[in-house]
Amino acid sequence: MATSSRKASSKRTAKTPRPRQKVRQISVIDRAFQALPFSEEDIQRAATWLIIAAVTVLVYAAAQWAGLTTAAYLQYADLAARAGFQVQRVEVTGMERVDQLKVYDLVLAEKDRAMPLVDIDKVRADLLQYGWIKDARVSRRLPDTLAVEIVERKPAAVWQRDGQYSLIDAEGNVLENVKMGEVGDLPVLNGTDANRHAVALNELLDKASALKSQVIGASWIGNRRWDLKFKSGETLALPEGEKAAAEALLNFARMDGIHRLLGRDLIHFDLRDPERAYFRKAPKAAPANAESETSSVKNSGTQA
Template sequence: MTATRNRNSRQARGKPRKQPRRKVKQVSIFDKILRAMPVTEAQVQKGLTWGLVAVFILGAYSVAHYSGINERIKTEVAEAVGKAGFEVKRVEVTGVNRIDELKVYEITLAQKDRSMLLVDIDEVREDLMANGWIKDARISRRLPDTLVVDIIEREPVAVWQNQGQLSLIDKTGYPLEQISKEEMPDLPVIVGKKANLKFTQLDALLDVAPALRPMVTGATWIGNRRWDLEFDSGETLALPEGEETASAALLNFARMDGVNRLLGRGVVHFDLRDAERAYLRMPPKPAPAEPDSDGPEI
């Protein structure tokens, strides 16, 4: 029995002892991403915390906005400011030349709320821009009680005649206001349907012949395709179609007039529509006077 126990103990000593298995710690993808980022885990957690706070604040603001709380607070603050003396009492207008300054005052002071904070600057500007003479308007607040209105007016450069109606237009062709024949200013007259929309083209055309520009008193837009120019000496110049072709023809006419003095020589009409030759029309000759039947006999 003793021998058997000793043999078993020797066998146990000769057999290697089994080591317990270690558990391998699994690393999640999120942990790998955090380790790859150039920030610490504490910084990431701090950023997430502030992000949640920001979302909460934004949500609270949205709720207040859609429930009308913000507007009520804004209105009450603005009314308090107005009662404290910050109420619109004066309007300063600059840049007005042709339009009625009183009309600008009326539009500016038409706001329901006179508190400096409640005056809708954009709405005032929109109402002013409805006036055809106003090209631009800038409105600003000057505390404690003044609105400053800076007006940029449109400049009339021609009279547009269409279907018997006369209108002043600016250099873009924008109609400013209708006028009567008695109110006609000393400006060129352009005639024709939609001729006002072609005024920028006419202006560029006259730039090629600056010596002739002061002599041009009017222009007629013919068939929605070409111009007839009228001069202060009574002649009419028919130009061809196309901007480049018309410019070349006008430049050639200006050169000929500079050499031979074509204008003021009794010609009624110059026709340059043909690229090969120019045509002239002279005034009709007066009919010979008939002898007086009741005159004395010779």
């Protein structure tokens, strides 16, 4: 009996099902983190630094709003000045044609100011307001020197409009107003807004380099096209449009190379029509003997 009871007990034990193990479900976010080349500790450390940075920004913003950082900065600047970090000398280099008094008046406004309070970006921006100054480099030379290096623009032409003359650079920037007798050998651009098209004119003349040295002036006509003036006195009327003007100028350069048009009895060339060119001759001067005969007749008549 005992043996049979043990067998029944063992059968019941064998049939008892084992408890199932729970399968851990991995979320999409966990899979994404596992795919990253960072460990979980690295991610936690980065999150901690982000929180610290955010708190720092908030504290700084609150200090700015309360004016605490400005006061601290001014106190720091005052300590720097007492320690000798104060503008005592100003060195300006690169000035040739620029008005030196204007530059020194602007830069010397920073004299005796504490070095940390010198706004070099503002000084540079103020210097760039002058037409002659193309660029300016402003730097602090500790303990007491403010250094300014000026890069000047170069005059390339004279812009004439409504009886007023101004020096301009190759980009058309106005440098200063001048008198007609002060322009020298610079080419003269005539017309309203002619300076704004100085770059395009230079590019146009570069396409006919053989003629470029002969051009002493240009007139911007009707805000749409150029008339060129040559050293020998002739005028060349070009058509509208960059492409048409370039083709006409090259065509004229070829004709001048073959027929020597410049320096003859022609005074005006009109190439506005792409199909044909129009030339105008200079009026013939009266013969010298004819002039003397006319004057003698007048004299005899007066005597009578």
